[in-house]
Amino acid sequence: xxxxxxxDEMLAREEIRAVLTRYxxxxxxxxxxxxxxxxxxxxxxxxxxxxxAGGIDRMIDFLTGVxxxxxxRLPEIAQYRQGMHILASVEIQLHGQTASSExxxxxxxxxxxxxxxxxxxxxxxxxxxxxxxxxxxxDRKHTLDWAQETVAKYSIEPAQRVYRD
Numbered sequence: 001x002x003x004x005x006x007x008d009e010m011l012a013r014e015e016i017r018a019v020l021t022r023y024x025x026x027x028x029x030x031x032x033x034x035x036x037x038x039x040x041x042x043x044x045x046x047x048x049x050x051x052x053a054g055g056i057d058r059m060i061d062f063l064t065g066v067x068x069x070x071x072x073r074l075p076e077i078a079q080y081r082q083g084m085h086i087l088a089s090v091e092i093q094l095h096g097q098t099a100s101s102e103x104x105x106x107x108x109x110x111x112x113x114x115x116x117x118x119x120x121x122x123x124x125x126x127x128x129x130x131x132x133x134x135x136x137x138x139d140r141k142h143t144l145d146w147a148q149e150t151v152a153k154y155s156i157e158p159a160q161r162v163y164r165d
Contacts, residue, residue: 012099013092015135016128020103023137024085029163032060040131045140048122082110098129110152117152121145 005013019038026034036056043059045052052062060066089104107120127139 009094012094012135016092016099016101017090019128019135019137020087020090020101020124020126024087024105027063028083028085030064032064035060035063037134038137039140040129040136040138043136043138043140045142047140047142048144080109080111082108084108098127099135101126101128115152117150118147119150120147 022034023038025031026038039056039059041056043052043056045059045062047062052059084107086106086108087103088106090101091103092099092101101124103124103126105122105124107118107122109118109120110116111118121144123143123145125141125143126137128135128137130136131138
């Protein structure tokens with residue numbers, strides 16, 4: 001099957017993938033400034049059934065572990081020593097200046113002061129729009145599809161993690 005796309009459509013899809021990838025890196029690094037660039041000021045989200053409403057500041061507080069989502073079934077993000085989000089299978093539908101996406105992710109977490117390795121299969125179902133010329137998420141639904149726990153054989157401390165400038 002041959003897909004016909006304009007250059008603008010291809011660029012929009014790549015910009016949306018960049019937002020999703022930036023989110024994955026930012027959440028793993030607990031980088032509030034980078035997380036802020038992924039969402040609109042009026043963002044609304046559900047994480048595994050927990051509602052995060054109230055806009056960008058509430059979202060950043062949730063994602064950096066300052067607060068928890070209402071009725072969340074997820075543990076507090078701040079309790080993790082190490083995290084790694086791996087993005088896969090991104091489906092994007094463009095609707096002019098808005099878009100929708102569904103992406104799979106495998107998430108690895110090692111809680112603080114624990115040798116447990118938690119692996120989760122999740123989906124991110126996002127609605128995005130161009131906001132000041134950049135694509136940003138204005139509505140997110142995160143589902144937890146499966147999880148497992150094993151013993152972590154090795155895990156560095158966050159201060160030991162190496163980043164490229």
